[in-house]
Structures are given as C-alpha cells and as structure tokens.
Amino acid sequence: MDTDQDTNNVEKLTLYWTESQSNTLLFIRTLVRDRHDAEDVLQQTALTIAKRFSDFDQSRPFLPWAIGIARLKVLEHYRRRNRQVLMLETSAIDEIASVCAKHSEERGPWMDALESCLQRITGKSRALIDMRYAQSMGVQKIALKLGTTANTVSNALSRIRVSLRDCVREKLASNHKK
C-alpha cells in the first residue's frame, strides 16, 4: 500500500469523523434510547467507518455516508437484542437518518443557547431535569421520589423539553439577526 496515500487517508478520515461524529451519535441516540447501548453502536459504527473508508467516494459528503453505516449498525443492534427493545419501523428510521444527515447546526452556539435557557428554569423543573439527566433516574423513580404519578413526571419533562427547544430556537434566531 502507498504509505503517503495511506497517511493522507488516515488524516482525512480523522477530520471527517471529527466533524460528523456528533450528528452520527445524535442519529443513534434518537433510535437507541439506552445510553450505553448507543455508545456501543457508535463504537461499532466508528470501527466500520474506519474499516470501509477506502470505499468512500470522497467527492461526496461524508455525513450521509456515516449515517448510512450507523443506520445499519442500529438495525444490527435491534436484531441482536432480538425484539427485547421495540424498534421504529424502517420508514421512520430512514426519515430520521435523512434529518440527521442534514442536521449541521454548530454545536457551540447550540450548547451556549441551551445553557442560557437552562438559567430560566428553576425550582421544581430544575430539580426534575437534575434527577432525569444528572442522576439518570427513570420516570417511575422520579415519581416515587416526588410522591406523584409517572404520568405527571412524564408530562412535566415533556413540557420542559418543549420550552427548552423553543427557547433555544428563539435565541439562535435572535443571534442570527444580530
């Protein structure tokens, strides 16, 4: 193998992957809800991408190709789990893949906006976020802890998520205008 070419490919792969991994992970996490399982799928995806990089047509965008491989790995994951987890239908998976392949937001501003929006959330809502995300508690467990129903917790989390999403959109739009 041509060593220079090899080195060049390795460096290209490094850059492509650095730019694409966050969207690839987002695609996987949208479909594989367990964080550890999702990490495993991401790992498998990264290895396959490295393995098959010589097949990649570098005149085309890398992200859709990476998402395509991640899609196969997600399906493999579902097959391995043998229906222990329910799988979205492939038409839905394809639609999500299509969104993630285009989704190219800059993570920095997004994170900053979310951080800023989080400041607005206080009291019980913040405690809920803390339990769900920082302490990785399930809805049932949170409900038990707060002495309420799972449904109430689920609705509350959903409301917080929607309000955060709206807030982030608003902030990004306002930054864009500036």
Added chain:
Amino acid sequence: MKPDPHQILQHYLNGEDVSESDIVALSDWIAESPEHAQHLVESAAIDLRLEEIAQESSLRQLLIEDGDVRIVQSVIDEATFRRQINEVHETRLLEQQVKIQEAAKFIANAQGPSIDRGPRVIVIPKTIAWLGLAAILCIIGTLGLLFFSPPPQSPTLAERQPAVTPDKPPAPKPVASVLRVSGADEGSGLFPGTDLVPGRYELKQGFVEVGMLRGASVLVQAPCRFELIDDNQLYLIDGQLTADVPAEARLFTVQTPSMTLVDLGTRFGARVNQDGSSTAAVFRGEVIAKQITTAFDPSDDTQSARVVSHKLITGNAIHASQQEGIDQAPHALQPDHDFLPTWRDLTGRVQITGQARFFVQPPADIGPNALIDPDHMIVFQEQTAVLDAPIRVMTELSNTTRTPTHNTQVPAGTRVISYMLHFSPAEFIPGGGGQGANVRPSSTVSATIQFPGRVLGLISGVEGMAATNESLGLDSVTYVDPNDTVYNCKIDNWPGDGFKIIGDQQNILEIHLGAVVHSDQARVLVEVPAD
C-alpha cells in the same frame, strides 16, 4: 381511540415503556412528514445535550480535585473553569483522533504480525480543535476513552444554580466487584462480593480478582495501587495486574503513568514500577500500547500530539517510561516473565465449592508440616505442558473397595494443565505412636472443583507423583520425596478417599480426601481448553 403520537413521543423520549402498537403509530407519524422526524431529532438532541451538561458538571468536579480528597472549591472562577475544561476536551479530541488513526492503520495492516508505527505527529489547527470540542463531549464515555467518571458528590445541574434539589446526590454506582480474594490484607477493604465504585484502591498483600461491570476480569497482585475509572477502564498507579477480557469488554483500557493499553480482545498483563515506567505483556490476542505527548505551539496556534503506538500480539511485551519514551518495537515475552503467577491463575481459573482453597501463588513447599489445614484441601495450578510421554492416570475409583477401577493413559503430545491437590490436616509428629510412628487426628474434606477444561484423570501414589514432578510440577515448589513416609499420596482404600469426574464437559471433579496418618496429594490433569 387513535393514540396521540405526541403522547407516545413523550413516553419514548422519557425512556418509558411503549407498546408495540404505539411504536407502529409513532413510526407512521414520523414517516408522515420530515417535520415530524425533525421534531423527534430536536427533542433527542436536547436530551443528549442535557446529559452532556451533566457530564460537564462532573468534569468541573474533577478539575478541582485535590489528591484523594474531593473538595468543591466555590472560589474557582468561571473563566478558569472554562479554560481548564477546554484543555480537557482538547486532550480528548486528540485521543479520539489517535484512535481513529489507529483503527485505520490496523485495517491497512490487518494481516501483519506486529506493527511498529513509529512516532507520528498530528497537527490540529486550533480552529478545528475548537469545532471538535463540543463534538467530543458527545462521545464522552464511548470507546473506553472516558478518563474520568462522575466522582462522588459530583455537583449536579441543580447545584449549578440555586434551586431546589429534593435529596442528596445518589451514591456513586458500582463499576466493578470483587470476585475472589487470596491472602489480601483486610485493610484493603476488598472482600469477595464487595461492589466497587470509581475511586482509588490499594492492596498491600495477596491477590484480588476484580470483575469489571463490562466483563473484564482483572487479577491484581500486591503491592498495588489502582483507580477504577469506569466499568471498562482503570488507572494502574503502581504494581501489577493481569486482565482477561471477553469480547463484550473489548477496548478495556488500562492507563499507566507512561502509556495507555487498549485491549482488542485478549489477555494481557501490565506492571508499573516505582519510577513510573511500565511494562505490558500480551499472553493472547492483541493490545494497542500507545504513548501520547502533547504540546502547544504558540507560533502558529496549533496543538500537536506526538503519538507512538504499537500493536502487541500474543507473546509480545513492551516497556515505556516518561523519560525515555516507549520501546521502538515490541519484544518477545520471556518464558519466566513476572506475570506468571497471575497469568497462570487467570488461564487456569477454577471454581471451587466446599472444603478447598485455591492458591493463586503456588506455595514454596508442600512437604511435611506445610500448609496444615484440617478443614480444607489446597489446590494450585502447576503448569501448562505438552506431554512428551504417555502418562498413566486413573479416572474412576470403586465405591466399595476404594481401589482404582479404571486406569488409562493420556497420550504423548497432549497439551495439559496440571493442578496439585494437597490435604494435610494436622502436624506430623514423628514417633508419636499410632500406625507405626505417627499420631494424627483423622479428617475428611470434600470439594467440587470446576476446571477450565476436561479432566483427563488423576495421578496419585508416591511413585506416580514423583515421576511427574519434574515434567508437570513447578521448579519453585518443593515436592514430595519418594522416600518420605509422611505421605501416601494415594487416592486409595482409606474410606474417606474418593472422586468422580462429572459434568457434561467432564470438567468437574467431586473429590473427598481423608487423612489420618499421612497427608494426601494428587495431581489432576486437565485438557487445555480451546481458545
């Protein structure tokens, strides 16, 4: 009533149980319009970011650690924190890039026996590094590269803002547990069955086998200090360990002060010396050994990493130190390498129930008055050997006459692991009376021992034992002297003796050893299991 897709979506995102019909309804809704898919992806993105922020909180805690004492210093200012956290991210970015490069290299050299890559300098423009920083947050915890896990009392999202936190933070989650202990000091706090959370541990005596939650078994040999980082990664501060890593724990990582070892499905050993230098040896499979040094060049605003990595394959060893770097190429593992005790134990691991104790470290002497224990027989692994001549063994013992009923030969060329069973219930008193010269209390012990391969048979009797000591025994152990009257070394007509080889794979030995006047010893030959 038609299920509400928004309601299902909410349950789905919250990780709640969703029925099959709901999943179908949700799938239909997503497929209906790209906007629906966008809605789901955005919501999932918020989830992901919130988790990342939670992890960032853990990093904050990490940056203000002071040795073993984890203290929250409220005086740390935000700018300092940001700068420090970005430095951590940059290091991770470099690590990630190295990993990708390594993966690509392996693929390019998949058929090669051993790879010496030599040093490589990766130069990453700061702008790209910054773009990648946030991306790296995303994969914190993946690929076994998470340096740090949430420490105890990690500040949570709620703690970053004055807010209501209903309860104190939960206890840290265990990432491993103690599987076995042999001669360990009580002060280590490492007892069989103990759950281990991320943190630092010290073993002053003996051996401890730690089962990582992801599946790797790590046999730690004293004196040793190590820190568990997460369920598939640890930091070896000093001392020695041997790891057995199943496929599901691939990429198990051992960091040392002078190199990082990433498993690719293998069994390997790592040792850190007092001066911080380290040695790694691969007994089976493959390991990446890499040393990364980073430097910032202010003249062109670039961060560079000098990476030297080697792929070690079975029988390779490598040495690294901070001062002299890592060896230019792996070298052959010496047959008498220092990892032998732990390696033997991991490869020849037995599971025992009943009155037997497994010695990881073979005793120096199993002669008269050694290893006296009225309640247990002692089991230890001798060696793996290829028989150069047939060996006569017994595989059955008559229940009535207590005599061997089936003798057979294990043919030359067979690869075996030999184990020694030794039972010595009391001190031998010369001239004490009884049968001839000795008086000892009678005692019988029973145990079930599951070996890693098929039990081919037992060797017993002074002559049989003496004849096989040289080929199957250990040079470091003093064995029975054929002229010594203390032993009968027989599984024989004493009513307490008996054994059965059972199990679908014929790998379980049920054995009873009784002794009055003489101690009992037997050698068990086990077929080397296929990889």
